[in-house]
């Protein structure tokens with residue numbers, strides 16, 4: 001149980017991968033943390049599965065990356081394809097071998113990362129996680145923050161110096177501080193279907209984005225129970241009137257998959273889900289002693305795999321600055337630099353690029369499609385242009401730019 005009157009701790013709402021990363025990075029600096037999680041256990045989340053090189057660099061300091069590498073699939077190549085023409089451009093992250101010790105994408109299910117992080121967290125002294133304890137109220141004063149959380153029908157009152165809201169896209173924390181979630185929601189839902197059918201037999205890289213004016217697809221192979229893994233395919237649900245139950249019915253799932261993969265009469269599909277997709281950024285990321293990180297602060301479409309990666313970058317950035325404030329090496333205005341760096345990067349890079357990626361895949365004008373494909377082919381075929389492209393798409397360039405923001 002938390003020490004109710006101790007202000008000497010940081011409270012984190014949400015034990016998703018972002019909250020747990022913030023907790024580990026704070027605990028590593030000797031800062032006591034309490035994590036409040038609404039669910040009774042870590043969620044078995046099938047959303048994110050692709051990690052970029054800078055994320056692995058950041059998590060290496062806590063021994064997390066080594067554990068991820070043991071369980072994950074290294075993906076050095078990824079493709080942009082056209083549903084009819086096949087490969088448009090193939091990218092080789094090996095070209096970044098001089099820039100990063102991790103010149104590949106790593107595929108690993110989000111819930112496996114959360115488990116690794118939780119094990120690391122609980123190995124530090126003075127860390128705790130309270131499951132089935134949703135944050136339900138926040139008060140702050142000059143000396144600290146009081147978090148109210150419901151548990152077994154009672155309201156707990158937990159004192160801390162700071163509170164970080166990592167409680168996901170529907171964040172209670174964001175609403176409690178009155179921060180508007182600016183942006184928009186795409187009209188189409190996304191269906192994510194997983195199958196053990198091995199697309200590499202048809203020339204697919206383990207991560208591929210397949211353009212089509214009627215129905216684009218994005219595929220990526222995750223480790224699941226070990227090789228050969230499961231292939232996840234993301235489809236837009238273009239008919240707004242198609243009910244969720246129909247999309248997820250056996251017929252609906254088989255029809256969608258067979259339209260894209262006409263090689264089998266029936267595919268085993270252990271997982272199928274539907275997501276609403278948003279492009280939104282919270283207006284305020286800090287109000288006094290309360291800060292936001294991860295999906296609580298920003299959400300975007302999954303094309304490019306920036307959502308969780310960006311959230312983990314928030315967590316590491318914020319924990320570093322909060323540590324400096326905690327140990328008296330900086331005053332709390334340093335936390336405003338966290339907001340400037342991470343919020344600007346999210347708007348300028350994550351939002352802009354994920355929207356551009358979606359537009360590329362769904363473009364209907366044949367002339368525009370041709371132009372964009374030609375440009376990609378040109379970039380991929382010449383090392384001098386492929387390297388800058390890879391630095392952008394693997395988030396390295398946007399992090400370098402963020403460092404310049406004071």
Ligand SMILES: Cc1cc2nc3c(=O)[nH]c(=O)nc-3n(C[C@H](O)[C@H](O)[C@H](O)COP(=O)(O)OP(=O)(O)OC[C@H]3O[C@@H](n4cnc5c(N)ncnc54)[C@H](O)[C@@H]3O)c2cc1C
Pocket residue numbers: 013014015016017018019036037038039043045046047048049050051110133134135136166167168169171172173190192234275293294295296302304305306307308309310311
């Ligand atoms: C189909 C799909 C594919 C994706 N693929 C990728 C990818 O490949 N790469 C990538 O980078 N991103 C990807 N994303 C995005 C990624 O899944 C999210 O960005 C990520 O889950 C955000 O992590 P988080 O910890 O901020 O929030 P979450 O994972 O949502 O965790 C929030 C936690 O807070 C808890 N919580 C909620 N309310 C409260 C409360 N009041 N009190 C306490 N706890 C609370 C929740 O139970 C949950 O455990 C994808 C998303 C989708 C939909």
